[in-house]
Amino acid sequence: MTRAKNALAEHRRELLRQMLRIRRFEEKCVELYSAAKIRGFLHLYIGEEAVAVGALQALTPGDKVVSTYREHGHALVRGIPASSIMAEMYGRMNGCSHGRGGSMHLFDTERRFYGGNAIVGGGLPLAIGLALADRMRGEQRVTACFFGDGAVAEGEFHECLNLAALWELPVLFCCENNLYAMGTALAIEHKQTDLAMRASTYEMPAWPVDGMDVLAVEETASHAAEAVREGGGPHFLELRTYRFRAHSMYDPDRYRDRAEIEEWKRRDPIDALVRREKISSDEMTVIDKEVAGEISDAIEFAEAGELEPVESLTRFVYSPGSPGGGPP
Amino acid sequence: MNEPVKTTYREAMREALREALRRDDRVFLMGEDVGRYGGCFAVSLGLLEEFGPDRIRDTPLSESAFVGAGIGAAIAGMRPIVEIMTVNFSLLALDQILNNAATLLHMSGGQIGVPLVIRMTTGAGRQLAAQHSHSLEGWYAHIPGLRIVAPATLDDARGMLWAALEDPDPVLIFEHGGLYNTSGELATDAGTADIARAAVRRPGSHVSVIAYGGTLGKALMAAEELSSDGIEAEVIDLRTLRPLDDETIMDSVRRTHRVVLVDEGWRSGSLSAEITARIVEQAFYDLDSPIERVCTAEVPIPYAKHLEDAAIPQVEDVLAAVRRAVGDGG
Numbered sequence: 041m042t043r044a045k046n047a048l049a050e051h052r053r054e055l056l057r058q059m060l061r062i063r064r065f066e067e068k069c070v071e072l073y074s075a076a077k078i079r080g081f082l083h084l085y086i087g088e089e090a091v092a093v094g095a096l097q098a099l100t101p102g103d104k105v106v107s108t109y110r111e112h113g114h115a116l117v118r119g120i121p122a123s124s125i126m127a128e129m130y131g132r133m134n135g136c137s138h139g140r141g142g143s144m145h146l147f148d149t150e151r152r153f154y155g156g157n158a159i160v161g162g163g164l165p166l167a168i169g170l171a172l173a174d175r176m177r178g179e180q181r182v183t184a185c186f187f188g189d190g191a192v193a194e195g196e197f198h199e200c201l202n203l204a205a206l207w208e209l210p211v212l213f214c215c216e217n218n219l220y221a222m223g224t225a226l227a228i229e230h231k232q233t234d235l236a237m238r239a240s241t242y243e244m245p246a247w248p249v250d251g252m253d254v255l256a257v258e259e260t261a262s263h264a265a266e267a268v269r270e271g272g273g274p275h276f277l278e279l280r281t282y283r284f285r286a287h288s289m290y291d292p293d294r295y296r297d298r299a300e301i302e303e304w305k306r307r308d309p310i311d312a313l314v315r316r317e318k319i320s321s322d323e324m325t326v327i328d329k330e331v332a333g334e335i336s337d338a339i340e341f342a343e344a345g346e347l348e349p350v351e352s353l354t355r356f357v358y359s360p361g362s363p364g365g366g367p368p
Numbered sequence: 369m370n371e372p373v374k375t376t377y378r379e380a381m382r383e384a385l386r387e388a389l390r391r392d393d394r395v396f397l398m399g400e401d402v403g404r405y406g407g408c409f410a411v412s413l414g415l416l417e418e419f420g421p422d423r424i425r426d427t428p429l430s431e432s433a434f435v436g437a438g439i440g441a442a443i444a445g446m447r448p449i450v451e452i453m454t455v456n457f458s459l460l461a462l463d464q465i466l467n468n469a470a471t472l473l474h475m476s477g478g479q480i481g482v483p484l485v486i487r488m489t490t491g492a493g494r495q496l497a498a499q500h501s502h503s504l505e506g507w508y509a510h511i512p513g514l515r516i517v518a519p520a521t522l523d524d525a526r527g528m529l530w531a532a533l534e535d536p537d538p539v540l541i542f543e544h545g546g547l548y549n550t551s552g553e554l555a556t557d558a559g560t561a562d563i564a565r566a567a568v569r570r571p572g573s574h575v576s577v578i579a580y581g582g583t584l585g586k587a588l589m590a591a592e593e594l595s596s597d598g599i600e601a602e603v604i605d606l607r608t609l610r611p612l613d614d615e616t617i618m619d620s621v622r623r624t625h626r627v628v629l630v631d632e633g634w635r636s637g638s639l640s641a642e643i644t645a646r647i648v649e650q651a652f653y654d655l656d657s658p659i660e661r662v663c664t665a666e667v668p669i670p671y672a673k674h675l676e677d678a679a680i681p682q683v684e685d686v687l688a689a690v691r692r693a694v695g696d697g698g
């Protein structure tokens with residue numbers, strides 16, 4: 041009994057640590073962005089950590105993940121080292137995409153992490169195909185596909201939900217509903233804003249989940265992933281969450297009410313878990329120190345990374361085995 | 369070589385599909401009406417009965433979803449062949465083709481190859497009007513990361529598919545709609561075709577006529593007629609539109625010193641424009657006359673037959689262009 045209790049406490053402490061890794065990693069990214077070490081678009085996940093941390097607990101190493109341009113959290117939880125993510129943002133050769141992708145395009149096939157897709161809705165067809173391959177080979181794998189509420193307005197979303205349901209594909213659709221498609225509120229874009237209900241019309245189980253509660257996300261995602269793995273066809277989670285920061289570093293955030301942001305911040309998923317698990321400030325200090333160490337190591341790794349020689353600019357456009365040695 | 373048999377372009381393509389499905393159990397075909405209907409142009413007729421609905425997969429009218437599904441399945445180790453009814457419909461899947469298939473390898477730093485084959489019909493000449501008749505392969509040839517091929521002969525219809533499946537990167541096969549019924553002889557043991565090089569289909573010394581896909585036949589007919597007037601045209605079949613085989617093109621130009629390009633795409637910003645630029649860059653001092661281009665008129669393809677005929681390259685247009693190029697009656 042006590043041992044089980046300890047294991048549970050240990051697990052929840054790990055969930056907390058994972059959320060903190062994302063939070064602190066991204067806070068550091070903001071600093072590095074201001075210092076011009078990181079450029080391009082930088083989309084922060086701060087506030088939404090419970091979604092990635094909770095949902096990804098449901099996966100095994102053989103499962104697959106497709107994500108969006110707001111994917112630092114998914115990448116970190118999936119096990120891509122913080123160092124190679126940071127190096128990617130630095131545009132260095134030791135980055136997880138060899139400096140070709142940046143913040144929006146993190147990839148790691150070893151961890152079955154298939155991006156980092158910066159076209160809203162563009163990752164869904166890819167996820168369908170990954171799952172189709174598993175299904176055709178009779179492998180009991182789950183493909184978790186993350187996308188935002190904005191994707192629900194895309195044609196690709198509806199094409200893919202239909203196809204996944206029709207072919208009974210092993211996909212766990214994870215809709216991160218943070219209420220805004222960039223700067224446009226859900227209700228300004230959609231007549232029907234109950235996204236889980238809309239997904240259910242495609243004949244797949246679909247549930248709304250409190251995306252600020254990591255334990256609720258974990259529990260629902262585990263249940264859904266298990267059903268998918270057992271051949272129950274696609275499942276859909278509408279993870280109701282909120283981003284505390286602006287859409288990207290370029291966004292002055294003119295479209296949101298300050299009071300609304302403050303209201304959601306009171307539901308901070310990290311604070312909520314700390315309160316619930318009665319984590320002491322001493323314990324928090326220990327976790328924070330550990331996380332800070334990982335992040336400073338990551339920065340050191342990125343700083344030490346080499347830049348790809350410009351002569352290799354067109355590398356990776358075609359594979360080495362391309363007939364005729366590769367175009368143009 | 370075995371005794372050649374009489375066949376059609378359509379049957380050669382079907383035989384290529386059948387062979388691929390037999391040789392490699394990772395191969396499957398998916399697209400609109402490929403199964404029960406037998407393929408919009410009857411290319412896959414009978415394959416559903418032979419290989420079953422798992423491998424001959426009818427899809428909803430969801431171009432983006434099933435092309436993307438092909439990309440995902442290819443990444444995961446399958447060898448999908450995706451059929452899109454016409455190039456005009458492929459525009460509904462352009463996001464997946466350009467933003468995923470063509471970019472993933474590079475964007476992932478070489479981790480994610482996409483060994484996907486997409487087949488689609490292209491071209492005019494069947495009175496199908498402005499949403500079923502365009503030749504947009506030149507657009508696709510603009511995109512790094514893709515290989516673009518256009519089989520114009522029975523041998524290429526039979527042999528390019530397997531080569532495309534062996535390519536580690538995405539290959540788009542453009543089948544001109546006017547070619548499916550063309551017939552001829554094909555060796556029963558016809559093998560894989562090269563998808564990196566152009567081919568000289570008719571040797572000649574006076575002018576290089578460069579064509580591909582649906583315009584190759586017209587170029588060859590023009591060359592026959594010119595021959596009776598003492599003009600020997602060398603006819604080059606580009607075969608692969610990306611990468612372009614500069615070597616074969618320049619070698620011919622350096623021998624003939626005159627060039628006529630025949631391209632069913634629109635002239636502005638076209639494949640013919642790209643080839644013209646390359647010849648000017650690489651063989652300018654070998655030219656004895658301005659490069660001539662026979663392209664489709666800058667108009668959406670019209671329905672009425674006389675208007676459609678006037679819009680797309682015809683044998684007479686090629687003849688006139690060659691005569692201008694060689695300075696005979698121009």
